[in-house]
Structure formats: C-alpha cells, structure tokens
Amino acid sequence: MVDIAGILLTGLQQGAIFALLGLGLTIILGTMEFLNLAHGALYLVGAYMGLFIVREVSVQEGLLAGIAGDPTAVGLGSSFLVALILTPILMFVIGVAMERFVARPLYDRTEVEQLLLTFGLALIIEELAREFVGSQPFSSYAPDKLLGFTVGGQADVPLVGLYPRWRFVVIGLAFLLIGLSYLIIERTDFGLIVKAGTRDSEMVRMLGIDITRSYALVFGVGAALAGLAGLVGGTIIDVAPGIGTNNALVPAFLTVVIGGAGSVVGAIAGGIILGMVAAVFQFQAPQWSQIVLFGFVAVFLLVRPGGLFGSVEVGE
Amino acid sequence: MSDDAETDGGTAIEVTPEDGNLVDRLVAAKDGERFVAVAAFVGVFAMPFVLIDVLGVFDTLIGLSLGGFVGLPTLILSFGIVAVGYNLLLGYTGLLSFGHAALFGSAAYAAGIFSNNVVASPLLAVVVGIAVATLLSWPIGFLSIRRSGVYFAVLTLTFGQMLYFYAFGPGSWLTNGDDGYTPFDVAGGPDLLGFLAMDASITTLFRDITGLTLTLTDGLDMTVGYMLAGLVGVLAIVVAHRIIKSPYGLILKAIGQNEQRVAFVGLNVFRYKLMAFILSGVFAGAGGALYALSKAGLTVHPDATLYWVVSGDFVIITAVGGVGSLAGPLIGAVVFEYIRLVVQGITVPGTEFQIGSLWRLLLGVVFVVVVTLFPDGIYGGLSSLGDRLVERFGAATDADTDDRRPVEEVEETGGDD
Numbered sequence: 129m130v131d132i133a134g135i136l137l138t139g140l141q142q143g144a145i146f147a148l149l150g151l152g153l154t155i156i157l158g159t160m161e162f163l164n165l166a167h168g169a170l171y172l173v174g175a176y177m178g179l180f181i182v183r184e185v186s187v188q189e190g191l192l193a194g195i196a197g198d199p200t201a202v203g204l205g206s207s208f209l210v211a212l213i214l215t216p217i218l219m220f221v222i223g224v225a226m227e228r229f230v231a232r233p234l235y236d237r238t239e240v241e242q243l244l245l246t247f248g249l250a251l252i253i254e255e256l257a258r259e260f261v262g263s264q265p266f267s268s269y270a271p272d273k274l275l276g277f278t279v280g281g282q283a284d285v286p287l288v289g290l291y292p293r294w295r296f297v298v299i300g301l302a303f304l305l306i307g308l309s310y311l312i313i314e315r316t317d318f319g320l321i322v323k324a325g326t327r328d329s330e331m332v333r334m335l336g337i338d339i340t341r342s343y344a345l346v347f348g349v350g351a352a353l354a355g356l357a358g359l360v361g362g363t364i365i366d367v368a369p370g371i372g373t374n375n376a377l378v379p380a381f382l383t384v385v386i387g388g389a390g391s392v393v394g395a396i397a398g399g400i401i402l403g404m405v406a407a408v409f410q411f412q413a414p415q416w417s418q419i420v421l422f423g424f425v426a427v428f429l430l431v432r433p434g435g436l437f438g439s440v441e442v443g444e
Numbered sequence: 445m446s447d448d449a450e451t452d453g454g455t456a457i458e459v460t461p462e463d464g465n466l467v468d469r470l471v472a473a474k475d476g477e478r479f480v481a482v483a484a485f486v487g488v489f490a491m492p493f494v495l496i497d498v499l500g501v502f503d504t505l506i507g508l509s510l511g512g513f514v515g516l517p518t519l520i521l522s523f524g525i526v527a528v529g530y531n532l533l534l535g536y537t538g539l540l541s542f543g544h545a546a547l548f549g550s551a552a553y554a555a556g557i558f559s560n561n562v563v564a565s566p567l568l569a570v571v572v573g574i575a576v577a578t579l580l581s582w583p584i585g586f587l588s589i590r591r592s593g594v595y596f597a598v599l600t601l602t603f604g605q606m607l608y609f610y611a612f613g614p615g616s617w618l619t620n621g622d623d624g625y626t627p628f629d630v631a632g633g634p635d636l637l638g639f640l641a642m643d644a645s646i647t648t649l650f651r652d653i654t655g656l657t658l659t660l661t662d663g664l665d666m667t668v669g670y671m672l673a674g675l676v677g678v679l680a681i682v683v684a685h686r687i688i689k690s691p692y693g694l695i696l697k698a699i700g701q702n703e704q705r706v707a708f709v710g711l712n713v714f715r716y717k718l719m720a721f722i723l724s725g726v727f728a729g730a731g732g733a734l735y736a737l738s739k740a741g742l743t744v745h746p747d748a749t750l751y752w753v754v755s756g757d758f759v760i761i762t763a764v765g766g767v768g769s770l771a772g773p774l775i776g777a778v779v780f781e782y783i784r785l786v787v788q789g790i791t792v793p794g795t796e797f798q799i800g801s802l803w804r805l806l807l808g809v810v811f812v813v814v815v816t817l818f819p820d821g822i823y824g825g826l827s828s829l830g831d832r833l834v835e836r837f838g839a840a841t842d843a844d845t846d847d848r849r850p851v852e853e854v855e856e857t858g859g860d861d
Contacts, residue, residue: 258804258805433590
C-alpha cells in the first residue's frame with residue numbers, strides 16, 4: 129500500500145514534467161503543423177538557465193571555464209523564484225526568434241525537411257552546451273526554501289510515508305503552469321485565434337488577423353513551456369548536455385503521440401499516463417522499464433493512431 | 445531526380461545517344477550498370493589511398509593532420525552500405541525511419557555472436573548479419589508502415605529503442621550489456637576461407653607467395669579485411685543500382701512522390717513500402733556485419749550500434765550526401781566519418797587549438813547548411829553543377845535538355861491531391 133502510493137506520486141511528478149514538455153510541443157505542432165525536434169534542446173537550455181541562476185557552480189571544462197578563470201565559479205546564486213520568472217521570459221524571446229529565423233522559412237518545406245533541419249539545430253545546441261560548460265553533469269539544484277517555506281528534505285505523508293517535499297512542489301508547480309496554459313488557449317482571444325489557425329489559417333488571415341504574429345507567440349509560449357520543464361526537471365535530475373534528447377525530446381514526442389497531436393488535454397493526459405507507466409516499471413522491473421515504455425507507445429500507436437484526443441494524424 | 449531514365453508504361457529505357465561528342469557519351473554511360481560497377485570498384489579501392497596517403501601529404505607539408513588512419517575506410521564502407529540501403533527508403537520511397545540502428549546493430553551483434561559460438565568465418569558472419577537484419581526488418585516494417593509521416597518515424601524509433609534497452613539490460617547474457625561484446629574473439633584474429641588472415645596485408649601475402657618484398661604506401665597496402673569489405677561494398681552498390689533502375693525502383697520512386705496516385709493505378713502501396721523497408725534492412729545487415737568484422741577482437745557497444753542516435757547518423761549521412769541518388773549516401777558516409785574520426789584529431793597549426801569534441805558541432809553546422817542550401821545534398825549540388833557543365837560543353841541541343849524536366853516540376857503543375 130505504502131509502495132503503491134509512492135509509485136503513483138513519482139509517476140505523477142514525472143508525468144507532470146512530461147505533460148509540460150508535450151504541451152509545448154503539441155501547440156506548436158497543432159498550430160503550425162511544424163515538427164520541432166529542437167524541443168528537447170529548449171529543455172536543455174532551460175535546465176542550464178536554471179542552474180546558472182540558482183547556483184554558483186564550478187565549471188571545470190569547456191570554454192566557460194577558460195573565461196571564468198580562477199576561481200571558476202559561474203552563476204548568479206540567486207533564488208529559485210528568480211529563475212522561475214526569468215527562465216520563461218528568456219525562453220519566450222528565444223522561441224520568438226526561433227520562429228522567425230528557423231521555423232518560418234520551413235513552413236512550406238516538406239515534413240522530412242523540417243525534421244532534418246530541427247534535428248540538426250538540436251545537435252548544434254547540444255554541442256554548443258558541451259563546448260561551453262563541458263560534458264560534466266551538474267548535480268540537480270532543488271532549493272531548500274521557497275517563499276519562506278521549507279521545501280527541502282523529506283515530509284512524512286500519510287499513506288506514502290517519507291517522501292521528498294520538493295517533489296510535491298514540482299507536481300503543484302507543473303500543474304499550475306499547465307492550468308495557466310490551458311486557460312490561455314481555451315479562454316482567451318489569443319487562444320481562439322491560435323485554435324482557429326489550426327483549422328484554417330487562410331480563413332483567419334482573411335478575417336484581418338495577423339496570424340504570423342500569433343505563430344511567433346505560440347512558438348514563444350511553446351519554448352517557454354519547454355524551458356520551464358527544463359528548469360523544473362533540472363531540480364530532480366543532474367544537468368548534462370545529453371538530457372535534452374534523452375530526457376526531454378523522446379518523452380515529449382511519446383507524450384504527444386499518446387495524447388494526440390495538437391490536443392492540449394491529450395498532452396496532459398498523455399504525459400501523466402506515460403509518467404505512471406514509467407514509474408510502475410521503474411519500481412517493479414527497472415531493467416525492463418524503458419522497453420515496456422517504448423513497447424507501450426508502439427502498441428498505442430498501432431491501435432489508436434490518432435492518440436487519445438487527437439482528431440487528425442500529422443502527415444496523413 | 446537527375447536521372448535520364450524515362451518511363452514507358454513501367455519499363456525503364458536507357459537513353460543512349462550514339463551521336464554527340466565525348467561529353468554526351470559519358471553522360472549517357474554514367475547510368476549503365478557496367479559503368480557503375482567499375483566506378484564503384486575504383487572508388488572503393490582508391491579510397492584508402494586518397495584518404496590516407498593523398499590527404500596525409502598535408503601532415504608532412506604543413507603539419508596539418510588531415511590524413512586518415514588505416515581503419516577509417518572500412519568504417520566508411522560499413523556505414524556507406526547502410527546509407528545506400530537507407531536511401532532506398534528515405535530518398536526514393538520517402539519514408540523517414542529513425543530505427544535503422546536496430547537493424548544495423550542486430551546484424552553486428554548477430555555476426556559477432558555467430559563468430560564466437562558457431563564458426564569465426566567472416567563470409568558466413570556477413571550472411572548471418574544480413575539474414576538477421578532481414579528477418580528483423582520484416583516485422584518492424586510490417587508494423588511501422590501502417591502509419592506514415594512522423595508516426596512512422598516514432599514507431600521505428602520505439603522498436604529500435606526497445607532493442608537498445610534490451611541489449612543494455614535484460615539481454616546482457618547475450619550481448620554482454622554495457623561492457624560491450626567482443627566479436628571474432630579468436631586467437632590470431634579471424635581468417636577468410638581458413639587460410640587468409642583478415643589483418644594480413646597485400647604486401648605480406650605477396651611476400652609469402654613470391655618471396656619478394658613489395659613496398660607500398662599505407663593507403664595502397666590494404667588488408668584482406670578491407671578487400672572483403674570493399675567487395676561487399678561494390679556488390680551492394682551494384683545491387684542498389686539495379687533496384688533503382690528497375691521498374692520496381694521506379695514504383696518506389698513514384699510512391700515517394702505521390703503515394704495516392706500509385707494506389708489509384710492499382711498497385712499495392714503497402715507491399716512496395718514493406719519491400720523497400722526490407723531491402724534497406726538487407727543493406728543495414730551487410731553494413732552491420734562488416735562493422736562487427738572491423739571490430740574483431742575489440743568491442744561492439746549498444747551505444748555505437750543500437751542507440752537511436754546511430755539511426756540519426758544514418759539520416760544525416762544520407763541527407764548530407766544527397767537523397768535520391770546512388771552516390772549521395774556514399775559521399776555522405778565519407779564526409780561524416782571523416783569529420784567524426786579525422787577532423788576531431790586535427791590541431792590547428794601554429795596554435796594549441798584542437799578541434800576535438802567540436803566535431804559534432806561542426807557536423808551539425810555542415811548538416812544544417814547542406815539541408816538548407818542544397819536540399820538534394822552534396823551530390824545534388826555537385827550534379828547540378830555537372831549538368832551546367834554538360835550543357836556548356838555537350839553537343840546536345842537545348843531542346844534535348846529542356847525535355848528532361850525534373851519530375852517534381854511536372855508534379856507541381858499536376859494539380860493538388
């Protein structure tokens with residue numbers, strides 16, 4: 129009983145991060161029909177951003193180590209709250225720039241070319257990270273205090289037993305962000321335009337709405353979400369150049385595939401399902417967990433190609 | 445689509461103008477099988493010389509270590525063969541697979557396991573590698589092809605990753621997991637047909653047979669292993685050429701351009717796509733087995749064979765070299781492996797600056813630049829340059845060249861689907 133509750137909590141926490149990632153990917157995919165393989169790289173940037181805002185770390189390798197000289201401590205050493213405000217703003221700007229300079233020239237190209245180019249971009253960002261800060265992993269940067277509350281250490285929770293406090297914060301934070309994005313997309317005019325653009329972008333343009341601006345905004349929001357996922361993810365796992373593809377891109381894609389491309393609810397549901405499946409098997413049969421995870425997605429794709437909430441298949 | 449083959453109800457016709465000057469005749473001959481075979485043979489066996497000796501001249505002249513090392517050509521060949529097959533899928537049939545590492549890696553492991561448990565015969569290992577990859581590509585293709593576009597890519601990725609994690613964890617009893625598997629773990633290394641040691645070089649063989657000492661440069665002094673790999677490579681190129689030029693290949697190409705219309709004509713698109721997948725699996729198997737051979741006595745690791753990044757490497761090789769052409773993937777393999785294994789060791793003369801780990805960054809930049817500027821890859825860029833030269837120096841009239849309108853252009857005016 130104790131185990132099950134703990135597993136479910138871990139699954140929920142993983143799933144919340146997957147949902148954040150999938151949400152960013154799916155709104156870009158749904159709105160612009162643009163496949164962004166660099167989504168994981170945005171997660172990576174967010175994680176490093178968080179690291180250097182929250183911590184003052186000693187960089188041993190890479191160009192940054194050379195610039196910083198001796199002592200090689202780099203970073204602001206500020207609070208997590210600052211990172212929580214700064215990261216989405218910076219990532220939004222990066223996202224808007226990416227839309228303008230990377231995505232826009234590619235809207236008319238084929239799906240395969242979009243995949244190839246964003247794949248190349250992901251490669252470049254990952255390698256730039258490796259060049260600047262080296263391949264060394266930095267330990268995760270979960271804070272001890274947030275807004276005066278103690279968030280470090282373990283909490284004794286009924287049913288679960290001792291469980292890290294920070295993980296509860298992560299779950300809460302992720303769902304807060306997911307809820308916010310959901311409201312923006314479902315309840316605001318901006319969201320309405322974006323959703324209309326998914327159906328028929330030409331018609332939206334004919335109504336006198338500048339859809340290219342909405343595209344830039346959507347890309348910015350998607351990037352901000354990926355960055356936030358990275359920021360939150362970096363408090364749980366070690367930060368290293370490889371996490372962008374391994375811990376973000378692949379789960380984000382799987383999330384979108386399960387939830388259905390372009391579906392906000394789908395991304396949330398998909399993320400949580402994926403997180404749960406992963407958590408259960410990590411406990412029960414760690415060696416098989418990844419195999420089962422991928423197998424699960426494969427079966428899902430074959431049986432329900434449109435995903436849980438998707439209406440259209442991308443590329444059909 | 446710069447081929448000169450025209451269609452006539454499904455039969456490929458070679459355009460062979462008997463008239464015209466030398467340039468025209470060369471252009472006409474360039475698609476003939478004999479020409480391809482000879483070119484492949486010359487290319488494959490001249491490659492070590494060019495990479496090691498010719499580029500090595502810079503080492504001695506200006507101290508820039510541009511020269512390759514002895515094992516490089518074999519690796520280029522094994523990846524090149526996979527890419528040639530992969531191109532049948534991506535370049536012709538238009539299917540982007542992110543799971544070819546599964547086929548490549550399984551073949552490498554199968555060849556290795558066979559060599560240690562049954563018989564350490566390089567030839568049989570290649571056969572086993574091909575057989576395993578082919579048998580594996582059947583179910584993976586059968587399931588994945590049910591979905592298209594990104595979903596196809598994700599499905600192939602999931603199958604590949606399942607194999608990767610299996611080899612890493614639960615399958616360790618077979619693959620030795622993270623420690624890596626040592627193929628051809630036999631004393632003195634494997635030998636071909638029981639008497640030719642794979643690492644014996646031409647000079648050694650010559651000395652043993654004639655008693656005379658022959659002096660060759662590093663690049664010309666090929667090993668028996670490379671000759672086997674080279675012959676498999678030439679064979680693969682010729683087979684791929686035959687497939688591409690056959691009516692079957694034309695149908696694959698047609699599916700890549702407009703799947704719906706091929707279905708309208710009454711052809712079973714699913715079956716053709718599956719065959720394209722399996723065919724690419726055959727090539728991946730040959731490449732994987734050769735890879736295992738090149739690692740004889742060393743280790744084969746899941747990260748270097750089964751991991752999805754390796755699948756990404758095949759995509760990069762094919763796209764950088766040029767999709768939809770025979771030479772493209774081979775050029776891509778040379779460029780990719782050269783950057784990966786040689787450029788990273790370069791130290792900029794006069795400074796302490798080493799390229800080192802920058803190679804992947806460089807590769808990414810090369811990849812993005814090529815895909816942006818030359819959608820048809822390096823080979824596409826070169827051949828359009830070549831076309832311009834032919835137009836300039838060929839005797840054929842302008843009308844002739846106008847006739848050869850790119851297929852895509854016709855497609856665009858053909859209405860929407």
